[in-house]
Each structure stands twice: as C-alpha cells, then as structure tokens.
Amino acid sequence: MTEIGGPTVPQQRKLVTAIPGPGSLERLDRKKAYVADGVGTTLPVFVVAAGGGVLVDVDGNSLIDLGSGIAVTTVGNAAPRVVARATEQLAAFTHTCFMVTPYDGYVDVAAKLAELTPGDHAKKSALFNSGAEAVENAVKIARVATGRDAVAVFDHAYHGRTNLTMAMTAKNMPYKNGFGPFAGEVYRAPMSYPLRDGLSGAEAAARAIDVLEKQVGAANLACVVIEPIQGEGGFVVPAPGFLPAIADWCRANGVLFVSDEIQAGFCRTGAWFAVDEESVVPDLITTAKGIAGGLPLAAVTGRAEVMDAVHAGGLGGTYGGNPVACAAALGAIEEMETGDLAGRARDIGALMRARLDALKDAHPVIAEVRGRGAMMAIELTTPGTLEPDAARTARVAAYCHSQGVVVLTCGTWGNVFRFLPPLSISDELLEEAFDVVAEAFSATA
Ligand SMILES: Cc1ncc(COP(=O)(O)O)c(C=O)c1O
Numbered sequence: 001m002t003e004i005g006g007p008t009v010p011q012q013r014k015l016v017t018a019i020p021g022p023g024s025l026e027r028l029d030r031k032k033a034y035v036a037d038g039v040g041t042t043l044p045v046f047v048v049a050a051g052g053g054v055l056v057d058v059d060g061n062s063l064i065d066l067g068s069g070i071a072v073t074t075v076g077n078a079a080p081r082v083v084a085r086a087t088e089q090l091a092a093f094t095h096t097c098f099m100v101t102p103y104d105g106y107v108d109v110a111a112k113l114a115e116l117t118p119g120d121h122a123k124k125s126a127l128f129n130s131g132a133e134a135v136e137n138a139v140k141i142a143r144v145a146t147g148r149d150a151v152a153v154f155d156h157a158y159h160g161r162t163n164l165t166m167a168m169t170a171k172n173m174p175y176k177n178g179f180g181p182f183a184g185e186v187y188r189a190p191m192s193y194p195l196r197d198g199l200s201g202a203e204a205a206a207r208a209i210d211v212l213e214k215q216v217g218a219a220n221l222a223c224v225v226i227e228p229i230q231g232e233g234g235f236v237v238p239a240p241g242f243l244p245a246i247a248d249w250c251r252a253n254g255v256l257f258v259s260d261e262i263q264a265g266f267c268r269t270g271a272w273f274a275v276d277e278e279s280v281v282p283d284l285i286t287t288a289k290g291i292a293g294g295l296p297l298a299a300v301t302g303r304a305e306v307m308d309a310v311h312a313g314g315l316g317g318t319y320g321g322n323p324v325a326c327a328a329a330l331g332a333i334e335e336m337e338t339g340d341l342a343g344r345a346r347d348i349g350a351l352m353r354a355r356l357d358a359l360k361d362a363h364p365v366i367a368e369v370r371g372r373g374a375m376m377a378i379e380l381t382t383p384g385t386l387e388p389d390a391a392r393t394a395r396v397a398a399y400c401h402s403q404g405v406v407v408l409t410c411g412t413w414g415n416v417f418r419f420l421p422p423l424s425i426s427d428e429l430l431e432e433a434f435d436v437v438a439e440a441f442s443a444t445a
Contacts, residue, residue, distance in 0.1 A: 065077070071268060
C-alpha cells in the first residue's frame with residue numbers, strides 16, 4: 001500500500017479550482033514546449049495520485065474516473081496486489097530479457113492465459129509490450145501457420161498505430177492521415193452494426209463473408225482479426241450470431257479466427273473475455289490493457305500447434321514480458337479472481353444501463369445505449385435520424401470534464417461516449433458520476 005495512491009486516495013469528487021487549475025495550466029505550457037503536439041490530451045489535468053475510481057490532480061482536485069486510462073486500470077488504479085507484486089519484483093531484478101535468460105513471472109503469466117482464455121485445448125503464449133505489437137505478432141503467427149498472406153479486418157476497427165496495425169485500423173483521422181504507405185494484404189469487410197444496418201447476426205455475417213469470398217478468396221486468407229465488441233470504433237456490439245458465424249466460416253476454410261480482446265478482455269464485459277458470451281473459441285486471442293493493472297504488457301495466446309509454427313527466434317523483443325509487468329499482471333489477475341471482478345463488471349453494467357436508459361428517454365439525441373458489463377456506450381445523433389452529432393458529444397464531454405468527471409468519446413464519427421470505469425469503483429461514486437453526465441445533457445440541450 002502506498003502513501004499517496006491506491007486505496008488511501010479518498011473516494012470522492014472534489015473540485016477546489018477550475019478544471020484545469022493553475023498548476024495544470026502552468027504544466028501545460030511546459031508540455032507544449034517539450035512534448036510533440038501530435039501527442040494529444042483529452043483532459044489536461046496533471047495527475048499526482050490515483051486509486052480506486054479517483055484521480056487527484058496537482059491542484060488538489062479529485063476527479064471520478066470513468067475511463068480507466070482507456071480500459072487499463074480495470075482492477076483500480078495502483079491496486080494493492082499490483083503494487084505489492086510489482087514492488088517486490090522491482091527490488092529483485094528489473095530486466096534480463098526473457099530471450100537471454102528466462103524467469104518464472106513470464107511463464108506464470110503464460111500459464112494463467114492458457115487457463116483463462118476460451119477453450120480447453122493446449123495453448124501457448126508470447127508476451128509483448130503493447131496491444132499493437134500483440135496484433136502484429138498475431139498476424140505474423142497466422143501467416144506462418146497457414147502459409148497465406150491476406151488479413152481480414154472490419155469497418156470501424158481499431159488495432160493500433162504501428163504500420164501494419166494502421167493498415168488494419170479503419171479510421172483515417174487522426175490515426176492514419178499522412179502516415180502511409182501502409183502494409184499490404186489487409187482487406188476490410190462490413191461489420192455488424194445493428195443501429196446502422198438493422199441486420200441480424202446471420203445476415204451481417206453473410207454480407208461480410210460474401211465480401212471476403214468475392215474480393216479476397218478464402219484460400220488466400222491467413223486470418224480474420226476482429227474485436228468482439230469494438231473499442232475505439234464506437235463500442236459497436238455485433239448482433240447475436242455474427243461472431244459465431246464468422247468463426248464457423250473461418251474454421252471451415254482454414255482461416256484463423258483472431259479475437260482482439262485488448263480493450264474488451266480481462267473481465268471488462270462481465271466475463272473473462274467478450275467472446276465467452278457466445279461460446280466462441282478463437283484460434284488466437286490478443287490481450288493487453290487490463291491484463292497488468294497499468295503496466296505495459298500484451299500477449300498473443302493461441303492453439304499450441306499454431307503458436308509453435310513459428311521458427312525459434314521468430315517472436316520476441318527486448319522488453320516483451322518484462323518481469324515487473326509480469327508481476328503486475330499476476331497481481332491484477334489475482335485481484336480479478338479473488339474479487340470476482342467479472343461479477344462486479346456485470347453489476348456495474350446493470351447500474352450504468354439503468355442510468356443510460358433513463359438518459360435516453362429524456363434526451364432524444366441519444367440514439368442507442370449499448371455495450372456489456374463495464375463497457376457501455378451511448379451514440380448521439382440528430383434526433384430521429386442516424387446523422388452523427390459529434391458537436392453535442394464534444395459539449396457534453398467538456399461539461400463533464402469541467403465538473404470533475406473523466407469521460408471518453410470514441411466512434412468513427414466522434415459521436416459516442418464510452419464508459420469504462422475501474423471495477424473497484426463504488427456504486428455511490430458511479431451514481432454521482434452519472435448525475436453529472438445527466439446534468440451535462442440538460443446543460444447542453
Ligand atoms: C481493440 C484494440 N486493439 C489494439 C489496440 C492497440 O493497443 P496499444 O495502444 O496498446 O498499442 C487497442 C488500443 O486501444 C485496442 O482497443
């Protein structure tokens with residue numbers, strides 16, 4: 001337990017200055033002077049401590065965190081088990097490079113991933129530093145294992161900012177604009193987006209499969225990479241039956257089904273992994289974010305024979321599976337297991353859905369409430385149409401920020417609020433945060 005962060009941070013919203021306050025404004029000038037402008041900031045308060053569902057800034061303001069650092073601090077910020085395990089590991093040794101001399105933490109995380117990910121077949125993992133790196137490596141593995149080149153992704157997908165993952169990501173601004181040329185052999189299929197296409201899961205899958213068969217050819221495809229609930233693209237939840245139909249088609253055609261659970265995985269949706277909802281068993285699964293409670297760690301986990309298709313030395317990297325990050329992951333996973341955080345995510349989901357449904361009834365600008373567990377969203381459109389309302393979204397977000405509630409937006413059109421609170425947040429704090437969100441809708445009407 002630390003003095004300034006973790007559970008000692010009072011679980012309250014408290015504003016003592018405007019947001020951002022003078023201390024943050026002063027630091028923003030330094031940021032402007034020394035940090036590249038391309039690195040953006042959603043809410044420019046400089047954080048000095050965090051714990052549970054609260055961030056404390058340099059001016060002494062306490063903000064309610066509905067973003068978890070983009071779905072990372074699922075177990076809470078500076079969670080006790082994460083801090084204890086990482087601290088112990090820091091004092092023991094900080095790095096060897098697993099490819100030079102191995103250590104237990106890496107193997108322990110791989111064993112946990114084999115146990116927790118869907119399916120009871122033999123599984124193996126390789127560890128990396130970021131989600132994008134995991135996605136890149138899943139594609140490398142799929143290509144070697146199948147001897148094929150092509151990769152299928154979906155409309156609204158987000159898979160990262162490296163060269164291959166930029167090609168896989170759908171949205172141009174800000175992720176791709178000017179950064180090409182992009183990697184080849186990446187093909188995009190239509191996603192199931194019930195609000196906008198009105199199709200059943202089976203119909204949407206047939207549409208996507210038709211595109212892949214006609215435009216790529218199943219025999220050329222190494223893998224289909226899909227977010228079971230899309231993250232950055234707008235928390236798009238495919239219609240029931242879509243994922244199983246795509247997975248079945250993959251299996252029938254020797255195409256590997258890769259579930260990108262970097263945002264949706266590790267208890268976020270009320271299950272260990274989002275594909276568990278429909279009993280889909282992926283060939284490969286990519287994880288990051290929530291896996292290590294805030295330390296950088298990512299993984300590709302998959303069928304042992306697929307993972308082992310790659311030649312010795314073909315996978316790795318200097319820092320992949322760093323011992324401190326692995327220790328943090330073991331602490332985070334223990335927290336999830338002992339605290340039944342999947343159950344807590346379902347409870348949080350029920351609370352958020354009730355609040356958001358009421359908000360939708362009061363404000364026709366909200367076209368849809370969607371999501372699962374502690375991964376909920378609302379999409380804003382001009383009432384009675386599907387015309388995205390990004391301007392109102394921005395005004396509501398600005399109001400919430402000014403009142404000390406950290407909310408995140410997303411979506412291809414920038415018109416979606418995504419709510420991703422840490423699972424350690426109390427009901428009281430959540431209710432208070434949604435009081436502010438409700439106030440924001442009324443104040444910006
Ligand atoms: C589904 C998904 N895949 C991949 C990534 C990329 O992860 P990272 O930012 O760690 O590279 C993200 C990040 O938001 C994500 O949500």
